[in-house]
Amino acid sequence: MTLFGHRLPLFAKVGLAIVAINLLVAIFGPWLAPYDQSQSVGDTWAPSSAQMWLGGDQIGRDMLTRLIYGARMTIGIAAATTALSFLIGITLGFTAAVLGKWVDVALSRVVDVMLSIPQLIFALIILGVFGSSIPVLIITIAVLDSTRVFRLARALGMNLTVLEFVEAARLRGEGLWWVIRREILPNAAAPLISEFGLRFCFNFLFVAALSFLGIGVQPPYADWGGMVRDNAPAINFGLWAPLYPALAIATLTVGVNLLVDWLLSIDARPSGAQAEM
Amino acid sequence: MPRLIATRAGLGAITLLAVSALIFICTQILPGDVASAVLGPQATPENLRVFRQELGLDQPAYIRYFNWLFGVLHGDFGRSLTNERNIIEELWPRFLNTLFLASYAAVLAVPLGVGLGILSALREGRFSDRFSNIVTLVAISVPEFFVGYILIIVLAIDFPWFPSLATVFEGMGAAERLYVATLPALTLVLVVTAHMLRMTRSSVLSIMSTPYVEMAFLKGLTRTRVIARHALPNAAGPIISVVALDLAYLIVGVVVVENVFVYPGVGQYMVDAVSKRDVPVVQACGLIFAAVFVGLNTVADIASIIVNPRLRHPR
Numbered sequence: 001m002t003l004f005g006h007r008l009p010l011f012a013k014v015g016l017a018i019v020a021i022n023l024l025v026a027i028f029g030p031w032l033a034p035y036d037q038s039q040s041v042g043d044t045w046a047p048s049s050a051q052m053w054l055g056g057d058q059i060g061r062d063m064l065t066r067l068i069y070g071a072r073m074t075i076g077i078a079a080a081t082t083a084l085s086f087l088i089g090i091t092l093g094f095t096a097a098v099l100g101k102w103v104d105v106a107l108s109r110v111v112d113v114m115l116s117i118p119q120l121i122f123a124l125i126i127l128g129v130f131g132s133s134i135p136v137l138i139i140t141i142a143v144l145d146s147t148r149v150f151r152l153a154r155a156l157g158m159n160l161t162v163l164e165f166v167e168a169a170r171l172r173g174e175g176l177w178w179v180i181r182r183e184i185l186p187n188a189a190a191p192l193i194s195e196f197g198l199r200f201c202f203n204f205l206f207v208a209a210l211s212f213l214g215i216g217v218q219p220p221y222a223d224w225g226g227m228v229r230d231n232a233p234a235i236n237f238g239l240w241a242p243l244y245p246a247l248a249i250a251t252l253t254v255g256v257n258l259l260v261d262w263l264l265s266i267d268a269r270p271s272g273a274q275a276e277m
Numbered sequence: 278m279p280r281l282i283a284t285r286a287g288l289g290a291i292t293l294l295a296v297s298a299l300i301f302i303c304t305q306i307l308p309g310d311v312a313s314a315v316l317g318p319q320a321t322p323e324n325l326r327v328f329r330q331e332l333g334l335d336q337p338a339y340i341r342y343f344n345w346l347f348g349v350l351h352g353d354f355g356r357s358l359t360n361e362r363n364i365i366e367e368l369w370p371r372f373l374n375t376l377f378l379a380s381y382a383a384v385l386a387v388p389l390g391v392g393l394g395i396l397s398a399l400r401e402g403r404f405s406d407r408f409s410n411i412v413t414l415v416a417i418s419v420p421e422f423f424v425g426y427i428l429i430i431v432l433a434i435d436f437p438w439f440p441s442l443a444t445v446f447e448g449m450g451a452a453e454r455l456y457v458a459t460l461p462a463l464t465l466v467l468v469v470t471a472h473m474l475r476m477t478r479s480s481v482l483s484i485m486s487t488p489y490v491e492m493a494f495l496k497g498l499t500r501t502r503v504i505a506r507h508a509l510p511n512a513a514g515p516i517i518s519v520v521a522l523d524l525a526y527l528i529v530g531v532v533v534v535e536n537v538f539v540y541p542g543v544g545q546y547m548v549d550a551v552s553k554r555d556v557p558v559v560q561a562c563g564l565i566f567a568a569v570f571v572g573l574n575t576v577a578d579i580a581s582i583i584v585n586p587r588l589r590h591p592r
Binding site (some may be wrong): 011024045052112113114116117118119120122124126127128129131157201205207208209212214215225227232235237238240242246250253254257258261266 | 292295298303304357383411414415418419420421422423426427429434435441470499513528532533536537547548550551552554555556559560562563565567569571574
């Protein structure tokens with residue numbers, strides 16, 4: 001099996017399979033789920049049975065159904081966040097690189113200060129002020145995460161703006177947008193794609209952690225981090241209930257990481273030392 | 278060199294000032310009114326006015342910022358909105374608890390992570406290196422709470438050696454404290470060690486591919502000697518920054534881990550305040566975490582200036 005003209009090693013195949021399955025479940029969830037997400041069908045933490053493969057949750061809803069609906073919520077929020085973060089980060093990063101001078105200095109200093117507060121702590125501060133809702137969650141994490149994308153995009157842009165073809169485009173009198181879109185972006189695409197995978201993982205874990213802390217996605221929506229939190233008391237009876245959603249989170253991040261690891265390794269081959277960036 | 282270090286320390290102080298301003302802007306100046314958030318929709322305009330005056334919200338923002346900063350520098354973080362108690366009195370013992378947990382984890386994780394990292398760089402490509410690569414990749418990919426719950430299932434339920442809740446209280450003996458905090462510390466150790474191992478390995482390997490290391494090999498030196506004399510002294514700088522990064526990561530990891538094990542630290546206090554929307558407490562905890570973070574980074578920079586003679590002269 002080949003992808004982008006490269007043979008896939010075993011670990012990359014495993015990663016690809018995990019990501020594909022998760023995406024399918026997230027998209028087709030409601031048709032796959034055996035029950036409704038808010039329907040109580042058994043006892044609290046019912047043991048697994050033919051009707052409820054993974055047993056029940058803390059109020060007797062079907063664990064498998066909740067996991068399937070949770071995939072949609074958790075993966076959807078992480079994907080939306082990462083997309084928004086890349087939009088902001090790439091635009092500002094390339095703008096800083098192309099314009100240089102005070103624009104670059106101003107943006108870079110703001111990012112430096114934002115990066116000197118740990119991301120989770122920063123998110124807690126913002127959510128503490130605004131309260132938690134899904135739009136606030138997405139915008140907060142996206143803005144915080146865009147600082148990292150900014151750093152990468154700026155570094156990539158800096159290396160590209162000094163090249164002749166960008167110079168030529170500028171001398172032709174092309175505007176800022178044209179230069180960013182037609183000259184810089186296509187040449188920076190490869191490292192940005194693998195970065196997208198890493199940032200997605202990070203944001204996905206971040207959303208899960210916030211929901212686990214009770215300040216992310218709020219009930220009645222099913223999401224994996226919140227499910228771990230809600231089912232946590234079961235652990236004291238030696239039950240596995242909170243481990244299923246935690247395992248789902250862990251599997252997806254491992255899968256994406258395996259895939260990204262491989263992408264980075266094929267990305268590194270042609271230009272050697274570039275991979276470190 | 279002292280001048281360079283002083284400059285770096287000064288830069289750290291400026292960063293901290295900027296961070297405090299940013300936290301203040303986020304909590305006070307952004308739209309959203311603390312008074313109406315606390316009093317709820319039933320509040321009358323009269324109530325709101327009195328409450329705002331009580332909080333000093335009727336003053337301009339920059340005056341409130343300097344008042345706040347002045348208070349913080351004197352150890353006064355204001356009062357909690359929900360229980361009216363002095364924040365510093367609640368924050369201080371929790372801060373010590375968090376510091377205890379983080380140092381407990383750091384003491385175990387730093388030698389383990391750096392040591393194993395160097396070891397797996399030395400054994401690059403062998404089975405043990407590839408094995409540790411996969412194990413650490415899994416360990417850094419999974420959320421902290423997953424590691425925490427697995428440890429609870431194994432070490433507190435299946436083999437009831439450690440308590441699953443890390444309840445510490447004042448007047449507890451040091452040995453008992455260590456025992457109770459073992460599971461949360463172990464969770465942090467696993468996650469941080471894996472990350473440190475990977476970063477140390479890659480920074481040692483990047484030094485191993487430099488021309489002077491190749492030269493040392495070509496001179497006929499043994500592998501151990503090349504590594505001990507040529508590679509490691511140059512890897513010290515990057516390794517120090519890795520350690521600092523991971524200690525900073527520990528500070529954040531602590532928030533989640535404290536909530537898994539119901540450990541009475543700053544992280545739990547902050548999350549609690551966030552869900553109650555107790556802004557002054559959130560502000561205070563945020564500032565504490567950010568200060569520790571900035572402090573660690575500054576210390577790491579100064580340490581790498583000291584170990585690397587090439588950084589001592591500003592270019």
